[in-house]
Amino acid sequence: MNDEPRANRPLMESLRSIWRWFKPNFYRCHLAYFVVTILFTSIVFHASNTSREHGNGGQQIRYVDSLFLTVSAMTATGLNTVDLNVATRYQQSILFVLMILGDLSTISASVVFVRRYLFRKRIGDQVATSRHAQRLVANIDEELVARQSHEPQRPRNPGKVQAPDQSAGEAPSPRPRWMTPSRRKCGFVAPWETNIWRRTTSALSSWTANAGRQPEEHHYLSFQPKLDSRGRFRQLNEAEYAELGGVEYRALQLLCWLLPLHTAFWIVLLMVILVPYASNYQPVAEVLRDSQAGNLSPAWWAVFIAASSYTNCGLTPLAASMIPFQSNWLILIVTGAGVIAGNTFYPIFLRSYLWILSKVVPKEAEFHHSIAFLLHHPRRCYLWLFDGRTTWVLAATQLGLIATEWLLFEILNINQTAVDAWPLGTRIMDGLYQCLGTRSSGLYVLTISSLAPAMKVIYMVVMYFSVYPLLISLRTTNIYEERSVGLDAEQLEADDAAKNKKQRQDPKKGRLRGLHIRNQLAYDLWWIALAWILICIVEEPRLNSDAPGFTIFAIMFETVSAYGNVGLSLGVPGTYTSLCGDFHPLSKLILIPVMLRGRHRILPLAIDRSIILPGQSLLAELDHHYIDGLQDERNVERRIREAERGAQAESSDASQPCQDPDT
Numbered sequence: 001m002n003d004e005p006r007a008n009r010p011l012m013e014s015l016r017s018i019w020r021w022f023k024p025n026f027y028r029c030h031l032a033y034f035v036v037t038i039l040f041t042s043i044v045f046h047a048s049n050t051s052r053e054h055g056n057g058g059q060q061i062r063y064v065d066s067l068f069l070t071v072s073a074m075t076a077t078g079l080n081t082v083d084l085n086v087a088t089r090y091q092q093s094i095l096f097v098l099m100i101l102g103d104l105s106t107i108s109a110s111v112v113f114v115r116r117y118l119f120r121k122r123i124g125d126q127v128a129t130s131r132h133a134q135r136l137v138a139n140i141d142e143e144l145v146a147r148q149s150h151e152p153q154r155p156r157n158p159g160k161v162q163a164p165d166q167s168a169g170e171a172p173s174p175r176p177r178w179m180t181p182s183r184r185k186c187g188f189v190a191p192w193e194t195n196i197w198r199r200t201t202s203a204l205s206s207w208t209a210n211a212g213r214q215p216e217e218h219h220y221l222s223f224q225p226k227l228d229s230r231g232r233f234r235q236l237n238e239a240e241y242a243e244l245g246g247v248e249y250r251a252l253q254l255l256c257w258l259l260p261l262h263t264a265f266w267i268v269l270l271m272v273i274l275v276p277y278a279s280n281y282q283p284v285a286e287v288l289r290d291s292q293a294g295n296l297s298p299a300w301w302a303v304f305i306a307a308s309s310y311t312n313c314g315l316t317p318l319a320a321s322m323i324p325f326q327s328n329w330l331i332l333i334v335t336g337a338g339v340i341a342g343n344t345f346y347p348i349f350l351r352s353y354l355w356i357l358s359k360v361v362p363k364e365a366e367f368h369h370s371i372a373f374l375l376h377h378p379r380r381c382y383l384w385l386f387d388g389r390t391t392w393v394l395a396a397t398q399l400g401l402i403a404t405e406w407l408l409f410e411i412l413n414i415n416q417t418a419v420d421a422w423p424l425g426t427r428i429m430d431g432l433y434q435c436l437g438t439r440s441s442g443l444y445v446l447t448i449s450s451l452a453p454a455m456k457v458i459y460m461v462v463m464y465f466s467v468y469p470l471l472i473s474l475r476t477t478n479i480y481e482e483r484s485v486g487l488d489a490e491q492l493e494a495d496d497a498a499k500n501k502k503q504r505q506d507p508k509k510g511r512l513r514g515l516h517i518r519n520q521l522a523y524d525l526w527w528i529a530l531a532w533i534l535i536c537i538v539e540e541p542r543l544n545s546d547a548p549g550f551t552i553f554a555i556m557f558e559t560v561s562a563y564g565n566v567g568l569s570l571g572v573p574g575t576y577t578s579l580c581g582d583f584h585p586l587s588k589l590i591l592i593p594v595m596l597r598g599r600h601r602i603l604p605l606a607i608d609r610s611i612i613l614p615g616q617s618l619l620a621e622l623d624h625h626y627i628d629g630l631q632d633e634r635n636v637e638r639r640i641r642e643a644e645r646g647a648q649a650e651s652s653d654a655s656q657p658c659q660d661p662d663t
Helices: 003-022 026-050 063-074 089-101 104-129 131-150 195-201 204-210 238-280 282-290 298-310 329-344 346-360 366-376 388-412 424-441 453-465 468-476 490-505 509-538 540-544 552-563 585-599 616-627 633-647
Strands: none
Touching (some): 063 585, 089 298, 238 298, 238 329, 238 346, 329 424, 346 366, 346 388, 346 468, 388 424, 388 453, 424 453, 509 552, 509 585
16 A cells, blocks of 8 residues: 555656646746747738838748747847848838837836736735635724724834824824725735825825935834845744835835836937937938838838847848948947847846935935835845845946957957958947947947957857856845745756755855856757757758858857847858848748747746735634634734734834845
């Protein structure tokens, strides 16, 4: 009898392993979102071939190329199997929308919106299904209303919490109508249903109205939390958990404003500068209209390139990319700024915004408390927001890599005809711009095949490792606890727990970074190697016949570019399309999952563990006591009242602000 369970264990483990692949989490939902969107838009893109515009030669784009272009746009890769000037304006508009939908900042911001939604939905569902909670909290609400209506304001004491609308010595104001039980679905006063966050998040422009409302000792937590060396909260009771959840929810509310504003600001800023400039400055307008068939609109080019540079996609309606503008400093500076704001320096920009706001916003304002929480505990709230030390290290690393790559460009391309023909100023500017293009955007100011052989190898290495500064910063700042922004699925944690336990406990961050790099290399390299081998097998006839542009290194370069979502290509002589434009259709299909895999290598695999659910254990205990005859009802009521008082985080009288060990 005892042997049968053991005999069934392999089968049960296999079933559990299969179930893990079908169990929804954020990574799989995100992948499904990409796949469904790409399949739908590729069909629409291909179907629009029937309505051709004048001037494009009537060229039909095959479905495999339509699918490839939509994948390239949404993954921000930028490889193109056909020149975009043969696509209709409607088809180009589809690619424009896909670049925005698949952008790093857009997708990562969606994590914040999902977390905010789940914060409210989970607690609402639990209260709605908790029979005893519905009756118990209704009584609590009635007592709270009666207390606010008839009791005088009590003086503030250390350790106690005071409602944020009441100063010492003032009579309490009646509860607003929207705070009464009749206006709430469940009656449970969750942290985000208090007067605090509603007033804070009603509009960013109203934050000044809260200035001077509380003394300088006003902080975002009413207790002094115990933090470990990585800023994680330790030994919190139920009330403190609830209060922390409310503070974090308000921080998420702030991010839900800040992140879309960052994206919209930079794209609109680029458009505002480039659209009138390209339309009215004749040298630029003439190049755009006359350099290729189709009479490209300068205004449309400016709109498209603004989104392409910010999203780091690199696709452009102009087949020659940025080559015609290699001496136009304005276009290079503006699009280069979009490149670094949308990818390379994205976390640095975000923390800079918060730091500036923390200096401008009065410390007594509620808005300042959300900013302070984000600065102290950034990785609890957003994937790409790091602590101060990590942000400085990331900035120094990015600047160092750009400077090194630019220096190598200037040295290794000496005596290269394509570069020596440039004036000194153009050579410096274009070398710097090309470094940004190689890191992520894929925009180029000269054909990559004209560079020195050593520079091509360096570019291939840079394309693969370009994401590592961001990725390692993200991995090393991950908070491995039940309330953190989880990046590893449960099965990966189980597999690596025994192996990595010693290294994770090592205080030396250098060893931890080395561990993350080794794990990431194992994650990446086999995909690149497998795709490279398969494409070489498919393209063997062209490789054996020495077809123009077809070499084993060129195929490797193309594969790394696809996996790194960069979009640079050695190309084919005489054309501006990527080398994959001359690939066999099967080779193009091989590159499609490579681009998708590369786009997903730095995304979270799960999101549920990053949700704090204030009151979850309380509500479960409520139903437990309800079933058992309500024998401990008074004790449960006391805990509920403590949780409600703890939710009033903004009215604390803490003696010290919460210090972040990492800033």
